[in-house]
C-alpha cells in the first residue's frame with residue numbers, strides 16, 4: 097500500500113511543473129509537449145499521434161490554399177424565437193457574449209476557396225462557438241453553401257465538429273436537420289460532389305443529418321462520431337458496448353465512414369479526392385489517370 101501511494105505521489109508531480117501556455121500535456125500519452133512543436137505538427141501529438149482539437153481559424157488556414165479564402169454570410173445572426181433563458185441569462189446575450197469571444201458568424205463558417213487549385217465551397221463547424229451547435233443560422237449557412245455549390249458547379253466540403261442541435265432554439269434547430277438534408281439532396285440531383293469530413297466530436301442532430309450524407313465520408317482518427325452518447329445507449333439497450341464504439345476506426349470497420357485520415361495528410365487526401373471527382377464526371381479522362389485513388393468509393 098505504501099508503495100502504491102508513493103507512486104501516485106510521483107505521478108502527480110509533473111502536472112504541477114508544466115507552465116501554462118508553453119508546454120502542454122498530451123491527453124492520451126501524458127507526454128509533455130512544447131506548444132510551438134505541437135502547433136507546427138498541426139496539433140497532433142508527436143509521441144502517440146493523438147489529435148488535439150484544432151481552432152477553426154487554424155483549420156481553415158491548414159485546408160484552403162493560401163490567399164484563396166473568401167468568406168460568406170459572416171453577418172448572419174441568431175434570433176431568439178422562444179425568448180429562451182438559462183439561469184436568468186437570455187439566449188441573445190449568450191450569443192452576443194460568445195460572438196465577442198469567438199468572432200462573428202455563429203457556429204459555422206463558410207466560404208469559397210481553392211484546395212489544390214480546385215475551386216470549391218467549404219464550410220467549417222466552429223466548435224468554439226457554443227459547442228458547434230446547429231441552430232437556424234448554421235442551417236441557413238450550410239444551405240446557402242450548397243446552393244452556391246450548385247450554382248457554380250463546385251464541389252462542397254463540410255467539416256463537422258458539433259454537439260448537435262442547439263436546444264435554445266427548440267424545434268427550429270431540429271428543423272435544420274431536414275433543411276440541410278434537403279439542400280444536400282439537391283446537390284445530388286445536380287450531380288455536384290459533396291465530401292463530409294467528420295472531426296472530434298460529431299454527434300447529435302449534426303451526425304444524424306448532413307454530416308453523414310457525404311458522397312465521400314472522411315473522419316479524423318479517434319473522433320467521437322454518433323447520435324446519442326454511449327452511456328445513454330448502454331442504459332437504453334441494457335448491454336455493454338464493444339471497445340472503441342462510436343470512434344472513427346470502429347465506424348470504418350462497420351462501413352459507416354469511407355476513410356480515416358490523419359490530419360497531416362488530410363489536405364492531400366482532399367486534393368486527390370477532388371481530382372477524382374472532377375475526372376469522374378468526365379468519362380474520357382476517367383481511365384488511367386487516377387490510379388492512386390482507385391480505393392475511393394464510386395459515387396452514384
Ligand SMILES: [Zn+2]
Nearest residue numbers: 122125141144
Ligand atoms: Zn500523445
